Amino acid sequence: MNGYHGKVLRVDLSNRRSFEEDLDPDFVKKYVGGVGFGVRWLYDRLKKGKDPFSPEAPLIWATGPLASIRFLGSTGISITLKSPLTGLIADTDMRGRMGGALKGCGYDALLIEGRSERPVYLRVTEGSCQILSGEHLWGMDTRQTQQALLLDPENKNSLVASIGVAGERLVKYANIHSELQFFAGRTGAGALMGSKNLKALVLKGNKKAPVADMKKVRELVKTISSKIETDGTCDTLSRYGTWNTTAPAHLNGILPTKNFQTTSFSEIGQIDGDALLETIYAGKRTCPGCPIGCRRVVKGEIPYPFSTEFAGPQYETVAAMGPLLLNGNPYVIGKANELCNLYGIDTISAGVAIAFAMECFDRGVLSERDIGFPLRWGDGEGILKMIERISLREGLGDLLAEGVRSASERIGNGSSEWAIHVKGLEVPMHDPRGKKGMGLAYATAFKGADHESSMHDEAYQRENALPELGFTHPMSRKQFEGKAALVKSLQDYWGVMSDVVSICKFPMIPPRPLKPRLLVELLNAVTGWHLSMEDFLTVGERIFNVARLFNVREGVSRKDDLLPLRFEEPLKEGGSAGEAYPRRELEKLLDEYYTLRGWSTEGIPTSETLKKLGLEDLEVST
């Protein structure tokens, strides 16, 4: 099979054994790779109602078919799991080189099941998999873990992915790090790894999967790269990284501020893209085979020292550790980012959890005694303390480590009103009142509030944004009309297929040059397939439906496709003043969306839909 080795490595930590399985070519064509493999395997292997931390819950690492060609982050990897934070299916995507390294070992995917009695790490090379003692690594942060493993001569020239202390302590939004630069950030994959007593994964290999038409691949890579470098569509991403979003998000009134109470932040000039370039910026990095270079290097001195070793904060982190907490100090943001990276927790969920606690304190629901200190809006030292307490599960941090849904259920006193999550996943840094498509995407994404599941409304305000998918007419970001069709298409295309082929989402966003047709051509050139655009999009729709079926089996239906109550209140000021997300409008969108998806009015895929997608073997059960 071109694009694949046709091999899956399976590891059973309970019985300390590993073995290879062959990939079925028919399965490969139906699910392609990455999250496609992960979603279907998770559906088949984990029965209804199983605890996400149960030993049989798999942690699935799957590459895409482009992983051997190093282009626009194609060497990244997708991780699929039952999230301990949401209790639902989830995927989390890590750019970097781990996918290329797994491919280099001769495997398309790695399935980790069971639970080791003692801490271990995995060393995978070409033709070998060892389960080794990780006792000496337990208790180390992500930097120490990487350094310790790479000091071992056996691991020379290897890549390391590991959890930090937060993963060991089962913080529900602990993440997985690789090379101190790349994160499988959301939904708690690091906690699942910690529950298995698996500290790290070390990969070394140089095998390449065969490519059907390398000449065509080279032509496409050259064409797309040349456009990226010359057409101006990636210029600000290259100059600012994702900090290019902060100022326009504030202008548009979608920058979450003070736990989503407002979108106007008086200190925006201290933390926008230009301000960060003048303060914490120390350089840029790029992913393998990418001419953009959107990743930032940052540096801070006393009183908030942070090192250039870690990836700098992206927009989501800047917003979650900045305006969301009324913090306008860029050095606190840089330090908060480093602490989250060292301990290994998701910055979005951490920021929303701290904002929740700040609002609890502000409203008198939590006292200084409950918290241990007065946790006031904008308190930089308090933010850093809370990150440590969450990561180590100390004091109130133990409660916040469970996520805001669980924390609000235990705190009570009406605090669920300001626990900002969807299906248990904390809401990212895009207020849906000012971008209505994003609200529907949050409500219907299979992993909960996910800003990477559907493209952002702002890109569709111009004519001919994405004609290949039928989006030619401009749509205001504030309008509800037309957003059901937009979200449905973009979930299947951008949300799912980028993580199936496994390629960076940024160059795919209009008006940037990685257009759907070019992505299909690239996939066909690597695999030797002859997929049409319709075939390609059907793969995305199929995978989205399997994920929905997993959640339906866990009890999800229309009643869960909700947004936080806070978004029903109109914004009072800023670029989205007067905008709200009333429940009745969401319900209307859901009606239209379910119809487009071929789901019942309760949001359950119908048997006709499953048949159309070649999923007759799956049951529609609730």
Place this chain on the structure above:
Amino acid sequence: MSIRVRFLSAFQDLTEGRKVFTVEGDRVLSALQDLEGQVPGLREKLRLSEGTIHPAYHLFLLRKGRQLLCQDLHQALEDGDELVITPVISGG
């Protein structure tokens, strides 16, 4: 009339770090042309060859507390209007 133009996270390489300009113009187009005269190289980056705004950027007209996405460059300007140039939000 005099109009204020702000750059938000855009073209700081061309403006040498300057973020606010004052331009003259009765319509968006004439204001832009004045701006392009003040910032060498801006015309080629901000607008396509046919003259429309490059799809990677948004030009906003701020008027009396309202924010309007400016697609018609022939739109008349009023006293107190402000133009803002930003990148299009594409996620984070």
